Amino acid sequence: ESQSESSSESSSEAVQAVSEVVSEVVPETAAESHPAIIGVSPEDQDLYKPATGLNGQKIWRCLSDPSIVLSYDQINDDYCDCPDGSDEPGTNACPYNPERKFYCRNEGHIPGHIENYKLNDGVCDYDICCDGSDEYITGKCENKCPQIHQQFEEYKKSVNKDIEKSLQIKQQLIEEAQAKRKSSEDTLNELKETLAKKKAELERLKKEFEENKDVLEGEVAESVFDELSPHIEELSSSVRSYEKKLETQESKILHLEKILNGLVQHYNPNFNDAAVKDSVSKFQEYISNKEVEVGEELSETHKVLEVLAKKSKSISCTPYDRPDVIEPQTIKSLLQQRFTFYAQLILANFLQKPADARESSALFEEKKPAKSATEYNEEIESLEKEIKSIESEISIYEEDLAKDYGAKDILRAVASKRVNGKIGEYSYSLGFTDSISQDGVLIGSFVEFKDNKLIYKHGAKCWNGPSRSADVELICGPQNKLLTVSEPEKCEYLFELITPIVCENFTEEEILANFKIDYNRL
């Protein structure tokens, strides 16, 4: 339906320019039959051999779609003909395809493959093409391969030296870590053995108690509740009175907070009064970190008192003395002190009883049953407690042993180490499997070790933001040292830590990838 006719001076200046440079920069390869195609590595040159068309002209087919036939001079003519971009290995005419990068020979250094959009844009991308061949049309970039290769060799040498030293330290750390693991495993096994013993003992006691049930049922436990109850009531009422005082204080605090909230909402943020701004931000911080759980704690105290009252019913009575009460400094600590006192008193005076009883009963072995029902109950309860505690210890060890501390458990070796450092105006302290803090403010607690990164979370809360957290990127080096810290997001920190624990032998490619040219020395 349409025709076109070009009346322009059809010329192939661009193509000529290309082929001129080709003969300069890339000499002909082993495949003698055709000149080397610019941008194509020697091993791929074969893909660019011309074929002969029906009329004897040189043709070529797109690599991924051989049904598309081009005349041979359409290769690198700065116009994209093949959907896969294969006809333009030496220009940026086709959309960038990571599979098809431009080949730089980089004689004297390591060959490079550069993205086509970097070709002939006037930029010397020496990090990939030290020979400057990416700028073969602009001609802006002279060959710097000798200098760059020398820099690379120096770099490689120093990297390898560092690595060697670091790997030695790392080996020691691995051994330490293995030893620590071994010792944990040993402790775990011991605990498991003890647990089995205690469980057997419990079984035995329960059985014995069951067997003597009939005799023991006749016994009536002498209740001490009547004796103890006035004291407990006294305790309760003093708890309640402090509770009231606490409420009064709370309401005062609430009132103050209301006033300050008003300030935060209505102050003019444009009037830069440093004192106001500082107070506002501190108050916001305070609100974020405030925990409103006093009420719950008090109800917990009541619960404990109730349990105490119940328990005391089954315990025989011994007189006790009231302690001298020291005036406490805060309501909370007073409550705690009082509570601890009474609790200890009860424990000391009553809970020891069964042990005494057991001793005395040993003297009269022939008497059956050897223990009273109370004693049986106490002993079983105490054993059960012990078992529980061993079990929880076991689970801690198991959990710890199951944790991912990196290959060969390497973090185990540094678990208790702290790295301290001052960066900028702040001091930081980092415990590998513990926590990070900035001038005493918790940035986060260790959560996991992943992709050469230590992850810390759940730090002190920020106003208008999340809880503080940090990622620590580990960089291989012989000594533990905090290198940098940044805060890419508010209250989300990013550290770089030099440490031997992540050191590995680098391949040459990896060294090359990390190598940075010192442009000042070119």
Place this chain on the structure above:
Amino acid sequence: VKDYLFKNCENSGFCHRNKHYADQISSLGSEYKSDYSIDANSVEVISGPDKFFIQGQIVKVLPNLPEEKVVLPLKISVLEGNNIRIQVDEAKREAINIANKFINHQRYNETSNWAFVNQELQYVKTEDADLKKSDTKFSITYGKSKEYVAELEFYPIKLTVYHLGEAQVVVNDRGFLNVEHWRPKDANADHLSPQESDFNMFQDDFKDSKEDSLPLGPESIGLDFTFKNFRNLYGIPEHADTLNLKDTTESNNPYRLFNVDIFEYETDSRLPMYGSIPLLLAVKPALSVGLFWINSADTFINVDKSNSTKDSKTHWVSENGVIDFIILIGSTPAEINKNYGAITGYTQLPPLFSLGYHQCRWNYNDEKDVLDINSLMDQHQIPYDTIWLDIEYTDSKKYFTWQEDKFPDPEGMLKELDLTGRNLVVIIDPHIKTGYDVSNQLEKKKICMNDPSNSSYHGHCWPGESVWIDTLNPSSQSFWDSKFSWDKKNKFTGGESTNLHLWNDMNEPSVFNGPETSSPKDNLHYGGWEHRSVHNIYGLSFHEATFNSLVKRLDGHTRERPFVLTRSYFAGSQRTAAMWTGDNMSKWEYLKISIPMILTSNVVGMPFSGADVGGFFGNPSKELLTRWYQTGIWYPFFRAHAHIDSRRREPWVPGEPYTSVIREALNLRYSLLPVFYTAFYESSTNGSPIMKPIFYESLNNLESYSIEDQFFIGSSGLMVKPVTDENANDITIYIPDTEIYYDFTNGDLSKVGWYNVRKPGYIRKDVTLHDIPVLIKGGHIIARKERYRRSTKLMANDPYTIVVALDKYGHAEGNIYIDDGESFGYSTSGESINVHIKYSKDGLTAHVNGSNKEYINSLGNIGIEKIIIISPFKLIIENPKLKINSDWSIQIILDIEHDEL
């Protein structure tokens, strides 16, 4: 926004008084006898080789003091471009005996010195205007074919401008002319007319303004303008409001022009903002009128469209200064833009890089952060040109310093950015922290803004206690120049770096402890002028000083054109700076309002404008961020910015599919840079908008006058309707005329969809997250550069693709402007070309216009790789092997008959 911090008309002394005066006069109706008249005997014509004006006297009588008369000198001049200028001063202020000897007690008349590009205005020649005078009136006939008449009646005073015998603008139609003449405080009662109120004449009762000493008492000016048969008014930014100005009588909430740092501004508001341009455009199909109110004091404009006539009535009041205004008249708004630009200057042709993508955030923390972002852009193949540093780069907000531990080597950082053609923009504000060398020198040289006792004013801003450079003082320029000197040892500028540019913020000026967050109005500037007189030009004077310093710094180097962004601006700011709409929020409504705000800026000659992509305050959703990029690529100034408390949101942060969609949008902007650059070139010669309201191209279609969510890009024919609604599945696009529009969504021409409506109206279109709805109007030819590069500079040698969109009759034409994008060679030695491409039945023809042969030849390696001709059918000419710097023509025979469409 804390709007109670800002004055409205009721609690602003001069606005309150003028409104009272206007209300009194309106209620008296024909009973009212004006106190103002023109002395017929005083009117005379002054003419000479390069001057030609009419002068005379307005006389104001004082009802309580019959023997005293206030003389108000009047001057009327007819300027080239059909502009008529009226100036009214107040005689006899010399005799004033006031306590403060530092104050200049004249009425401020230097606003035009800052607003005008050239103080030597071109006057119409005497013989080109006909003058007629009688005892009661005076008239001037002017215009190319004498189509305009300005008629001045002496009593009551009234100036009417006619076009072909029909009244268009009537000045003082309602008799609100008011000049509050000087009077001693104790005699004030005698000086008041019965229609006047004395509200806050000698003190200010408003909140933080109470300390205003008002040493000269009441000085306000007021005047009303009726636009006959005009219902559509535009301009007078900056307001977060509709494109088409609203009636403000009902809400009693006039538009206010008073540059302020408005915190968390709201949309749909007439509150003042960071900048002001007192130019109003009134448009109707056959005629456009501009009113340029040349006054830099606090100003309120009441717009009355509620009346039963077809007129729009406006009332302008300013706190002080002279009455000085220009009435521009022409057949189209584009003509007004051109004539207004001839007076105030056209926008500078910006360095090409500044039309690329700007990546900003408060703040990139240190050198490593900056360079990481720089390389992450490449890793994600995001084209970008400029990274920005907000205030935190400085040592304790001391401008011209770097925070040493975070930026130990600015020069090295600039060099690394330069490797890939990237630029750095750093912020410098006018408040200078006290107690270090820069502020010490300012105080020593006495070039600070002063307090009423004429010693340097100390207020608070970011650094805490600060002084403000008085850039109205000519001595400030050389001091400022020294800070930007071309010197290896100048650490601030990265030594001899050429890729450092500037951002001037807080130049309203923002003063945290000042009234309405700005300077006390009784502060003093150079010349003894009170701040109240110069308030709205302070920002301009500051960014202009920065621009001048940078021009000097870069003079003679490869990159000569500086880039300056300003937050505060005035008429004339377009000559030296780009502006952005300040601190917006990450909400959909702010994305929407950005379009009418930027359109308004374009209508009043300040086209290099943009809004913070993503929204400054808050965290945009991924969808909002994506839609904002898709909209932002059309802003003439295209920058993403974010508040320090917001999360990072660089294009790769939202992840897929968003990152790819954003990348596509950015690639579209970059591929269309030839279109944007050409539009900027045109604007730099004729003031035409870059982002252009629809009605500019459909003046006969009144329905299009309020379309504000859709726009054209320059004269390219590209018509864009960005998606600004959450979860949008479809969109309607307004087709304003019966020309063919081709679907150009996402810049994709693979499908040839087209619309050709019988009458203007809406079409509906499905959209996905990927879609940026664009149409190209038939009759246009544009050029694109379709290959991805890392920055604009690196695209220089890439080939063009030409897109030809045929109109109903099979015609199309367009221009491509090309220069080096960085030097002044285009203006000093003709180093530019303008390629005109035209399609007609004879085929496609390109003609290269350019005067510098050497330059033309230097473009010889830039080709044209593709020509796409779109009509209801599509034709692609692949690899035509043409060069952009030579003339060519191609014969094309299309089988279809165009006039059959």
